[in-house]
Amino acid sequence: MAVPAAMMALTACMPQSIEKSDKPTLATPVDHAIYWQAVETEKGTQQTAISSRLPEDSLIDTKITYDLPALVDLALHANPETRISWEEAKAAAARLERNRSTWYPTLTAMAFGQYFKNSFPIPGSALITNGYSSFGSLDLAWTLFDFGRREALVDAGTQRLTAANFAFNRKHQEIAYRVASSFFAYQAVLAKVTAAQQTLNAAGASTDSVKAKLDKGLATRPDLLLAIQEQAKASYDLQDARGSVIQTQADLTTNLGISPSYSLQLINLSKLPLPAGLVQSVEKIVDQALEQRPDLMARLAELRAREAEVKKARAEFFPKISLKGMIGNQYWGSVHTNPPGNESYTASNLVNTTMLNVEWTLFDGFERTNAVHEAEARKEASKAQIDAFRLEIMRDIWKAYADTKTTLEKREFALALLKAAEESYEATQESYTHGFSTVIELLSAQKDLARARYTEIDSRASLLQSAATLVYASGGQSRGDFNTDSDAFGRSLRQ
Incomplete structure (x- = not known):
């Protein structure tokens, strides 16, 4: 059996195991639409700026027919939210590189020059010195141990x-x-437009049939007015369905990240394969989600980061040992003294120092103690958030699983209802033609057929939507986890 297109599109987003990279900036994706697997890429391929032109200008092809995977691929390239998350990931990599820079020494070059004139009082007069001086040096600072x-x-x-x-x-x-959700909603509305057009055609045929009978004296004017009334209602329903197309199209293009002015050719909803049943139990899906759902893994990583912050806060109680050194040259030029003798001289002096510093804060008004308490509280809060999020994940999966099972059953009943309504309408129409049924019975069968068509469309869209929701809630597992088969229809949760 085929797997739903929604699942095929969503399952492409599986997170993989994260390897610690020595060069975190190379672990970021080279493109915001590439699934980041935290592996090294070649230097020179990483993008450093986003083009000012609109992405969809070169991404959209109005000549091809888009299926759901193609729409998802378009959204991953055009939607601004993907670029936002891409830049945030690059910023996190840059922050890590900044943190690693603290392991290296810092080397600072310094230079200055000045004109000076000094006067010192001496008995009977003053000793005046004036001239030029300059100083240049290289300063080294390196933290050796910080515990x-x-x-x-x-x-x-x-x-x-x-x-x-x-x-x-x-x-x-x-x-x-x-x-996927907006695509299913849009396709359902298009299908309802088609169904409304079919209902309008049937209403027009019924009106013509009543007119023909009225001309022969076999129908009454009230019968004709009822038929005309139903035809007008069918016209109203058609226009209402057409109006909904614009709204759902705007929702779809917004999620794609493109302008609503684009008109894309999309596959028909009836061509999308539907699941026939659920193979996995809800318990197994929950277990897999708790192991690999990306947002849960992100919260676990944040917990480990806060644990590291606790270690840093505790390390502040210990001293820091650092090495500092400086080498430079002091230069004096055209130095004149008056008195005595108005002599002039030039001098140069090499200056260098080396120091081993030990810095240890002995008392700080309990700032470090409170910093440890704050870091530990944040760590405990992160643990509680993870526990609450696990419960939320389990709730979402149980609800999505139940919705999928329900929509699978409703789909079968919707198909049976549509078949029965079609047969009933055909039989009533034939019976009315031969004078065995009233116009009220004909119009009632017509209404039932219209409702059955809408029900069938809703059941198809709901099934695809609930299946996509289940995949999303479970974290986008592999396709094999959601294989479907006809024997699994209606299977209980006891697997």
Whole structure:
């Protein structure tokens, strides 16, 4: 059996295991629409700026027919939200690199020059010195030991880079899900326009049939007025359905990240394959989601980052040992003294120092103690948030699973209802033609057929929507996790 197109599109966004990279800036994706797997890429391929032109100008092809995977791919390239998450991931990588820079020494070049004139009082007069001087030096500062401060800082940055990685993947899943949902809604509205047109055609045929009978004296004028009334109502329903097309199209293009002015050719809703049943149990889906759902993994990474912050706060109680050095040259030129003798001289002097510094804050008004308490409280809060989020994930999956099972059953009943309504309408129409049924019975069968058509359309769209919601709530597992078959229809949750 075929897997729903919604699942095929959403499952492409699976997060992979994250490897710690020595070069985090190379772990960011080279494009905001590429699923970031935190692996190294070649230098020179990384984009550093976003073009000012609209992305859809070169992405949209109005000559092809888009299926759901193609729409998702378009959204991942055109939707501004993907670029936002992409830049945030790059910023997290840059922050980690900044944290790692604390392991290296700093080298500072300094230079200055001046004209000076000094006067010192001496008996009977003053000693005046004037001239030019300059000084240039290289200053070195290197923290040798800080008892875990830098290590904790880098660990926190690494975990937040991992969190940004997972958030990036989840954003792709979110956009894919929103595109799928709006696509199903749009296609359902188009199908309802077709169904409304069929109902209007049937209402027109019924009106013509009543007119023909009225001309022969076999029908009454009230019968004709009832038929005309139903035809007018069918025209109203058709226009109402057409108005909904514009609204749902705007929702779809917004989720795609393109202008509503674009007119895309899309596949018909009836061509989308539907699942025949659920193979996996809800318990297994929940277990898989708790293992790999990207936003949950991001929260776990944030917890580890806060644990690293606790270590850094505790390390502040220990001293820091650093090495400092300076080498430079002091120069004096055209120095004149008066008195005695108005002599002039030039001098140069090499200056260098080396120091081993130990810095240890002994008392700070309990600032460090409270910093530890704050970091520990944030860590505990993060743990509680993860527990609450796990419950939320389980709730969403159970609801989506139940909705999918319900829509599977409703789909079968909707098909049976449509078949029965079609047969009933055909039989009533034939019976009315031969004078065995009244116009009220004919119009009633026509209404039932219109409702059955809408019900069938809603059942198809609801099934696709609930299946996509289940995949999204579970974190976008692999396609094999959601294989469907006809024997699994109506299967209980006891698997």
